[in-house]
Amino acid sequence: MALLDIKNLTLEIPHEGDYIRALDKVNLSVNEGEVRALVGESGSGKSLIVSAVSGSIPKHWRITADRMTWNGESLLNLSKSRRLQIMNEDIAIVFQNPLSSLDPSVTLGEQIQESIPSRLVDGKWFWQRNASRRQTTIKTLHKVGIRAHGDVMRAYPHEMPYDVGQRVMLAMALVAQPKIIIADDPTRGMETTTKTQILKLLTRLNKTRSVAILFVSHDLLAISSMADTMTVLYCGQTVESGKMKHLRKRPLHPYTKALIDSAPSFRNDLPPKSMLPNLGGSIPTLQHLPIGCRLGPRCPRAQKACVNVPGIRHIHDHTYSCHYPLHRDKR
Amino acid sequence: MSNVLTVEDLEYRCADPGFKLGPISLEIARGESIAIIGENQTGKSLLAKLLVGAIEPHGGRISLHCHDGKTGPRDQSIRMMFQFSSHALNPALSVAKILEEPLLRNTDMDKVSREQLIEETLLKVGLLREHAYHYRHMLSDGQQQRIALARAIILSPNVLVADEPFAALDPSIRSQTVNLLLKLQKEMGLSFVFISHNLGIVRHIADKILVMDKGQIIESGKTDTVFKWPQHDITKRLIMSHQSLVPQQTL
Ligand SMILES: Nc1ncnc2c1ncn2[C@@H]1O[C@H](COP(=O)(O)OP(=O)(O)OP(=O)(O)O)[C@@H](O)[C@H]1O
Ligand SMILES: Nc1ncnc2c1ncn2[C@@H]1O[C@H](COP(=O)(O)OP(=O)(O)OP(=O)(O)O)[C@@H](O)[C@H]1O
Ligand code: SF4
Ligand SMILES: [Mg+2]
Ligand SMILES: [Mg+2]
Numbered sequence: 001m002a003l004l005d006i007k008n009l010t011l012e013i014p015h016e017g018d019y020i021r022a023l024d025k026v027n028l029s030v031n032e033g034e035v036r037a038l039v040g041e042s043g044s045g046k047s048l049i050v051s052a053v054s055g056s057i058p059k060h061w062r063i064t065a066d067r068m069t070w071n072g073e074s075l076l077n078l079s080k081s082r083r084l085q086i087m088n089e090d091i092a093i094v095f096q097n098p099l100s101s102l103d104p105s106v107t108l109g110e111q112i113q114e115s116i117p118s119r120l121v122d123g124k125w126f127w128q129r130n131a132s133r134r135q136t137t138i139k140t141l142h143k144v145g146i147r148a149h150g151d152v153m154r155a156y157p158h159e160m161p162y163d164v165g166q167r168v169m170l171a172m173a174l175v176a177q178p179k180i181i182i183a184d185d186p187t188r189g190m191e192t193t194t195k196t197q198i199l200k201l202l203t204r205l206n207k208t209r210s211v212a213i214l215f216v217s218h219d220l221l222a223i224s225s226m227a228d229t230m231t232v233l234y235c236g237q238t239v240e241s242g243k244m245k246h247l248r249k250r251p252l253h254p255y256t257k258a259l260i261d262s263a264p265s266f267r268n269d270l271p272p273k274s275m276l277p278n279l280g281g282s283i284p285t286l287q288h289l290p291i292g293c294r295l296g297p298r299c300p301r302a303q304k305a306c307v308n309v310p311g312i313r314h315i316h317d318h319t320y321s322c323h324y325p326l327h328r329d330k331r
Numbered sequence: 332m333s334n335v336l337t338v339e340d341l342e343y344r345c346a347d348p349g350f351k352l353g354p355i356s357l358e359i360a361r362g363e364s365i366a367i368i369g370e371n372q373t374g375k376s377l378l379a380k381l382l383v384g385a386i387e388p389h390g391g392r393i394s395l396h397c398h399d400g401k402t403g404p405r406d407q408s409i410r411m412m413f414q415f416s417s418h419a420l421n422p423a424l425s426v427a428k429i430l431e432e433p434l435l436r437n438t439d440m441d442k443v444s445r446e447q448l449i450e451e452t453l454l455k456v457g458l459l460r461e462h463a464y465h466y467r468h469m470l471s472d473g474q475q476q477r478i479a480l481a482r483a484i485i486l487s488p489n490v491l492v493a494d495e496p497f498a499a500l501d502p503s504i505r506s507q508t509v510n511l512l513l514k515l516q517k518e519m520g521l522s523f524v525f526i527s528h529n530l531g532i533v534r535h536i537a538d539k540i541l542v543m544d545k546g547q548i549i550e551s552g553k554t555d556t557v558f559k560w561p562q563h564d565i566t567k568r569l570i571m572s573h574q575s576l577v578p579q580q581t582l
Contacts (some may be wrong), residue, residue, distance in 0.1 A: 041501035163371050170419075189498055191370045191528045196572035218502055221379035221531060225576040248578075262502035265531035265577045273513055273536055284476060 001027040003180055003212050004053065004091075007067040011048055011236075011281050013286070015058055020286045022048055023236045024294075027312070027319075030110040031209035035203070037223040037244070039259065040233030041283050047096055048236075050184050054093050055083050055124060062127050088117060092173035096216075098165030102157040109153025112137045114297040124239045141172045163190050170176035170198065174205070180212040181205070187222055192239050195219075198224050220263040224248060232256050235283060236310075242318035251317070252325040253281070293323070301326075333521050334358045334381075334396060335489045336409070341391035341530060343381060343546075352377055352546035359490060364523045364552070366533040368569060375526045376414055378543065379492050382524065383411040395489070397577060407437055410483040414494040414526075419479060420467045422502040426453075426478055427463035427474035433486055447483065456481045457511060474507060476500060484515065497532055509536060530573040534558055541568045 009026040012019035023045045030036045038046055051057050052068070053075065068075045070086060079084070087093075095101040103111060106201065113133040121247055122132040141149040144167040157165060173181050181202070187195045203226050205211045217223055223230065224244060232242040232255065240253040248266075251257040261277045263268055281298040290296050292307035307325045312321050335478055342353035352374045359365060367375050380386045382393065395408050397497050413419045420429060430449045434440055440448070456477040466474060476496065483491055496512075509532060515521050527533050533540065533554070540557045542550040542565065550563045561567045 031371070041503065161372065187526065188493070191368075191569065192530060192572045193568050194574075195528075196575060199576070203461060220502065221573075221576045226579055259502050262506045263531055264535040267574075270535065272534070275510045275513065276506035276535075277502050280507075282504060283501070 001032060001072075001232060002069075003032050003071055004028070004030040004214070005067060005069045006053075007065060009049070009052060009065040009068060010047075010055070010063070011045075011052060012062040015287065019062060020289070021236060022286055024164075024309075026236070026238050027205060027241065028231050028235070028238065028259065030212050030214050032179075033206065033212055034214040034229060035215060035227045037227035037230040038214060038216045038218070038233065039230060041218065041235075042237075043283055043286075044233045045236040046183055046233060049233075050093060050095070050182055050216060053091070053182065054087065087323070088112075088176065091181045092176050092178035092181050094166075094169045094173050094181065094183040094186050096188075098162065099157055100168045101169065104157055106156075107153065108155055108160070109137060112153070112168065112172050112175060116175045118142070120175070120177060137171070137174055140174050141167075143174065143201055144168075144171045145194050146171075161252050163194065166190070167198075168193075177209075178211065180214065181234070182214045182216070184216045185218075186215075187217065188221060195222060202226065218259075220260065221265055222317065224266075232259065235289065236286075237294055238319040238321065239295070239323075240318075242320075246318055248325055251314075252320040253322045254301050254326060255295050257326055261307050292320075332403035333361050335361050336396070338382070339392045339394075341378075341381060341393065342389050343377060343379075344389050348519045350546060352381070353388075353519075355548055356391075357541065357548070357551070359522050359524065362424070362520045363539065364516065364525070364537045365539045366525065367541045367543060368528070368530065368533060370565070370569075373543045374546040375543050377533045377546075379411065379494050379524070379526060383409050383492050385411065408488050409492065410433050410484045410486065410488040410557070412479050412483050412491070412493040412496050414498075420445070420475060421431070422468070425463065426465050426470075427465055428476065430460045430463075430482055431481060437486055452485045455515070457507065476504070477511075479488040480508070484519070484521070487564045488521070490522045490524065493523070495526050495528070497527060497529055500555070504522060504531075512536070530570070531577075541544060542569070555558055 003305050006026065006028045009023055010021060011023035026049060028049065040046055045113050052063060057063055059280050065076060116133055116136055121129050123129045133264060138149045141152060146152050148239055150163060170186055187198055201221055202213055206213055215223060215227060227244045229242065230244050234255045239301060240247060240256045247256055251260055258279045260266060264276060277296045284290060293310055296302050296306045302326045310321045310323045312319055336359040338355060338357045340354040340356055344351050367378065369375055381388050416427065425451055430452065431445055434445050441536060449463060453462055458474065458477055497508065500508060512523060513536060516523060537554045540554050541548050542563065544565050548565045557566065558570060561570045
């Protein structure tokens, strides 16, 4: 069953007296024990989805959905206390920008200790409980690759480099032992060794404790090494979704294909220094969205029909939205 | 092959007593691409800043050789793109003004030829004439990166040093930027020194690799050699963790 289930999520942001559709009928689900990747260019709305799930969308934005549920319970009109409870116990979110999501006036050590739910703290007396919290914190910091735990625990958020902030955010997510971890670009700017370590850690959590993971990123190499399924977003629209291995071998949407082609590591036939295949042009701004399929102006396969938004089509558990999908001609 | 840059015993001591950079010696040939890789906080950005002269070293020498063999003015022959290059663009200036600044400072070109060069450079980096009138907030990340690149190449430098030029870019824009750099190298004989954590791209475009750890270059060599036969433990670890992510069937 789907733990997190989002159907036709639309998010509109007020702009000069009008509304812009930053998310347009987005579909996304994460099943129990699944690792799903959410990919898309910068500005495609990945972090907006994360904010929508966490309930941190500004009041004056318009949010609608046919369904946005956690374990069958709607996330759209939760009471404050119930939301807090779910966010404490079940859903852990690693936000994209560690500096702005950590409290600047509290040391990192205290912030991690505070995210440990009391049911996971051992001991009867406060000194025992304090020691237990401290121990969990240190153990978790080691897990995320921080060896100098003392320095980090004493530090305030702004005193630490970006990648340490990311790891602390991850540690805060881990100590809560959630059912799902939503990690928004957790490995950006990390060198490969640390990155691999973090990916392995997440994979292990998934395998041993069957924690579901929604991994938001555009690092395709990282994604393909750990994700079971993938959802591709372009300009606020879901363009394709399905099993990782199907999407990699046989992308049906032109954007997914461009995305996969952009990683030189996926290709062993690519001569060094050769030009990489890519779509020309750049991502339109929200203020100047093309009508119909939003990839239209950049799409090599675009034809007349593309001025209408393509509907969702299914082939087994593989869905895509495109009038002229790749490979279809071959079928 | 002719060298455009020679570095001898470069040294830098930080206020932080635990960290010292160098001594580092290296040579860069014309048209060559050199990638600097290494773990976080190992001095890569610092080395890049020293190379372009944004920071004064405490010891050692950096000599730039112009194509005619003489040593030329440094601002024109070596240019840098910083780690967060969009932050380095002044939001209050139009793109034209941003690109005009280095021309005013380093050349005595008149207004008409300045405008012409700005236009040519915008086209070269795949933007349009109209972008000259844009301001930073009107441009996407990828476009801002191109402006930073335009500013770096407008003086036709011999060497371009770029600190993680691809990290903030989307996959499709990233491929465009890689292609653009490869093209510029062909056209201008540009030497390109870049820092990157993206070993896929490093393998694709670099001729040589330098591996840094604790302020030292611990290994260097031809890209293919380093990828196939890494010597140092840290290099092995970096390469192996990269390979472990690459799907098996493509290895
Ligand atoms: N507070 C805001 N006010 C207005 N527009 C916003 C706001 N936050 C985000 N947007 C817009 O919504 C779009 C989607 O933004 P989002 O941050 O979700 O992108 P993303 O997919 O997470 O990109 P990245 O990979 O760079 O993190 C962008 O065009 C952005 O400009
Ligand atoms: N301008 C400077 N003056 C003094 N010390 C500096 C300066 N810039 C960096 N350092 C120090 O040099 C060390 C290396 O930092 P640097 O930014 O070069 O690492 P890096 O290899 O680029 O890391 P990353 O991959 O995270 O960007 C750090 O400990 C930092 O404190
Ligand atoms: S619907 Fe048309 S424009 Fe959109 S991706 Fe498919 S072919 Fe391209
Ligand atoms: Mg984001
Ligand atoms: Mg750096």
